[in-house]
Amino acid sequence: MSSNKTARPADQTETWYTETLHADLRSxxxxxxxxxxxxxxxxxxVIFDGGRFGKVMMLDGVTQLTTSDEFIYHEMLTHVPILAHGDVREVLVIGGGDGGVAAEALKHRGVQRLTLxxxxxxxxxxxxAHLPEVSRGAFDDPRFELVIQDGRDFVADTDRIYDLIVVDSTDPIGPGEVLFTEGFYRDCRRILRPGGVVVTQNGVPFFQAAELEQTIRFFSALFADATCFLAAVPTYTGGFMALGWGSDDPGLRKVEPAVIARRFADAGIETRYYxxxxxxxxxxxxxxIGDIVARGRRR
Structure with a gap:
């Protein structure tokens, strides 16, 4: 699970950053x-100019975002649960220090406070300093609140209640590992208002099936509705990316298309993917992917 900066032998003037997140793939x-x-x-x-990918940000050798396609990931993590819920006022974001989720969520006028x-x-x-095009002023929004703390400890200790919790974590390696545990999800459930939603980053199922299956297993014990939804993000190699979904209200996924369309129109927001x-x-x-979800629900 490391990354190496290497020069391509055919042209020593070009420098390449290589990610080896998956056992059988290097990108x-x-x-x-x-x-x-x-x-x-x-x-x-590390951040570097990746040409077609724009600015590329890596943490501990693993790609976190590129400015060319970050909008796909951030829009889906936020607009899907917010518009499905219909009355999100309090948002908690765990991770997401780049400000992308905050920027998308704060487009919604009904959001009264977002705690990152x-x-x-x-x-x-x-x-x-280096990715203002991702946060787009979100850090200066009066509704934005920043807490510097381990997300696991925050959800275990806080008494505040949220309508939406977005776990915008790194992969379950190093500091991000605790954000994929049963105890963490249980604490998220404790501070979620009835009818609220938890969404999570769950990797690319083609390569990370076990990660998604585990999250669904934990969610199934906590929520009446436990599944995932998908986004196609070019940066995250391997096909669809899974975004975990947990709620005590199964009806949120079944809101009529006309209602979602009306809520979107009323929000007056601009999107590039959603x-x-x-x-x-x-x-x-x-x-x-449905089979992975089904296996998680059975265990």
Whole structure:
């Protein structure tokens, strides 16, 4: 689970960053220019100009986002649960120090407060300085609140209640590992208002089936509705990315398309990936992913 900066033998003037997140796959980005490279508290953070991919951000050798397609991931993590719920006022984001989820969620006028819990203050400072096109002013929104704390500890200790919890975590490696545990999800359930939603980053099922299956197993013990929905993010190699979904209200996934369309129109927001039509289609799972979800529900 590491990354190596290598020069392509055919052209020693070109530098490539290679990610080896998956056992049978290596993916490389051509680096036109290193923009930032340093260890910040718990993590090694790198950002470079990746050409077609825009700015590429890596933590501990694993790609977190590219500015060319981050909108897909962030829009789906936020607009799907917010528009399905219909009255989200209090949002909790665990991780997400780049500000992308916050920027999308705060497009909704009904959101009264968004609390972002990030383990490293340096990640937020870095994002403000080097990725302002991702946060788009979210850190300065009066409804935005930043808490520097381990997300696991925050959900275990807080008495506040939320309509939506977004777990915008890294993969279950290092500091992010605790955000995939049964205890963490149980605490999320405790601080979720009735009828609320928890959504999670659950990787690419083609490569990370066990990760999704485990989350669904934990969710099934906590929520009346436990499943995932999908987004196709080019940066995350391997096909569809799974976004976990947990709620005590199974009806949220069955809101009439006309209602979703009306809520979207009333919100008056602009998107580049999300549409009301895609909203419902995202819950239609290819059979192999549906089988993973079914296995998680059985255990």
């Amino acid at each position: 490389s980005y051509r680096c036109r220019k290193v923009l930032f490279d340093a260890r910040i508290d718990h993590q090694h953070l 819990v990030e383990i490293d203050a340096g990640v937020v400072d870095f994002s403000k 549409t009301p039509e895609l909203h419902h289609a995202a819950f239609a799972l290819p059979k192999f």
